[in-house]
Every structure is written in C-alpha cells, then in structure tokens.
Amino acid sequence: MIKKFIVSGFAMLMSLTSVMAQEETGVGNHLAWGVGFGTEGFNVSIATDMTQYAELEFGVNYAPGFSKTSNGGVFYNPQAGEKRPYLHYDNKKDVAVDVKTSINRATLDFKGSFYPFGEQNDLFIAAGISFASKEIATIKGSCTSNGISSDIISNEDLFIRAGKFMLPIDKKNGELVANGSCQVNSVRPYVGLGYGRLVPKNNLGFRVEAGCQFSGDVKVFHNDKEVELLSKYKISDDSTPKKFMDFFSVYPVLKVSLRGKFF
Numbered sequence: 001m002i003k004k005f006i007v008s009g010f011a012m013l014m015s016l017t018s019v020m021a022q023e024e025t026g027v028g029n030h031l032a033w034g035v036g037f038g039t040e041g042f043n044v045s046i047a048t049d050m051t052q053y054a055e056l057e058f059g060v061n062y063a064p065g066f067s068k069t070s071n072g073g074v075f076y077n078p079q080a081g082e083k084r085p086y087l088h089y090d091n092k093k094d095v096a097v098d099v100k101t102s103i104n105r106a107t108l109d110f111k112g113s114f115y116p117f118g119e120q121n122d123l124f125i126a127a128g129i130s131f132a133s134k135e136i137a138t139i140k141g142s143c144t145s146n147g148i149s150s151d152i153i154s155n156e157d158l159f160i161r162a163g164k165f166m167l168p169i170d171k172k173n174g175e176l177v178a179n180g181s182c183q184v185n186s187v188r189p190y191v192g193l194g195y196g197r198l199v200p201k202n203n204l205g206f207r208v209e210a211g212c213q214f215s216g217d218v219k220v221f222h223n224d225k226e227v228e229l230l231s232k233y234k235i236s237d238d239s240t241p242k243k244f245m246d247f248f249s250v251y252p253v254l255k256v257s258l259r260g261k262f263f
Helices: 002-021 150-155 240-249
Strands: 031-038 041-051 054-072 074-076 097-114 123-132 135-144 158-162 165-172 175-183 187-195 204-214 219-222 250-261
Touching: 031 204, 041 097, 041 250, 097 187, 123 204, 158 175, 165 219, 187 250, 240 250
Parallel strands: none
Antiparallel strands: 031 041, 031 250, 041 054, 054 097, 074 158, 097 123, 097 135, 123 187, 135 175, 158 165, 165 175, 175 219, 187 204, 204 250
16 A cells, blocks of 8 residues: 555656646746767757747867877978979988877857757757867977988978978977967857757756868968968878868767756
C-alpha cells in the first residue's frame, strides 16, 4: 500500500513538473544556460525565448592554443625588377628556418535559432555573427646565416614561404629572423542547423549543431604591412600550411551542448 502511494505521488510530481516546464513561450519568459564543446572549443552561453519559433543566444567559445613547427627554405630575388625570385638553399639544413605557428581562438557569439515547425519539432536553423580578434595565429622562426654568402645577406631581400605568402626575413646580428601575424575578419557571419532547443521544454535538454563561420581570407602581416602572395611571383603555393590557412577562411562548426533553465 505504501509502495503504491509513493509510486503514485512520484508520478504526480513528475507530471506537475512537466506541465510547469512546458509553459507557453514568449518574449523573455525563460532564461536558459548551456555548456558544451566542439570545433570552436569549450562553450558557455545564456539564451532566452522569443516565440515558439525563435530563440536568442549569447555565448563565449574558447579553444586552447596549440602550435605547429615546420621547416622552410630561404629564397630571394637575384635580379632586381624581376618578379620571379630564385628559390635558393631549399635543401640545406644550415640555412633552413624552423617556423613555429601558434594558434589561438576565442570568440563571442550572438545568434538566433529559428524553429520552422514551432513546438511540434526541435529542428532549427541558426544565423548570427561571431566577434573575435583579427589575429588567429603568429609566425616565428629563425636560423643562423651560415651557408648564405655575405653578399646575399648584405644586398638581397630574403623571404621564407608562409603558406601561400612570402614572409620577409629580418637580418639581426648574423641571424635570420621571421615574424608574422595571420589575420582574418574580426566580425564573422555564421549559419548552421541542428536539433534541440536553446531553452529546453523540460528542465534539461541536449542540443547538437553544425554550421560554418565565414572568417574571410587569411592575410599575413609583417611589421603591420600585408605581405605578398607567392603566386604573384609564379612560385607554387601548394603546401600543407596553405591548406591550413584556407581551412580558417570558412571555419566548420560542430558542437554538442547540455541546456538547462534558470526559470
């Protein structure tokens, strides 16, 4: 008897909770939180409902930084006026530059989710913008000038391949130093689709989302000046660093998150 009473009471409590959690949506009727992870890193956000067809979200994404080291040969233009630099010393270890690229991504999101089927289905289309620093990576490298003639060191402008760009090399105390900054747009449109509510119908819910963030073409700067493309000088730019840079122009977004209500 007592067991039946407990079971009945528990069932009534769950039914009441479900009814309360499914109150009619409206502008600012509910405030929700979310935590998740994906290709943008770790994500936290707050959201509110507008109607049964629309919700708004403000979020912060943070991806831990990482770095990649690659090796590049030095080249220069042996004849002034000709836009065809002669690739030089590519295969000699004593003049190769070890280039370290450090990546950091932290973004702020302001997005809207639209539910074409209303309360009948949680399928959504998302659109919005992301804000972040223009700089997405730094490039640093150095080597000694051993193996390069003093005449070239003194009289020629030296460069190193940085993806599809030719990054100038500075000459400092017998050392060749390369420094650059990879930049994209700081305001980045976003579109996506997925399943799940920002403001869950019950107290907790899950959400999955896939989309694209449009960052614009990656540009490389040296001493605050945009550097030139290798293709301008008829040098092949088919390289892994180039593909890596192109990847950031249209950045794929995939995230899963746990959603909950404040009220």
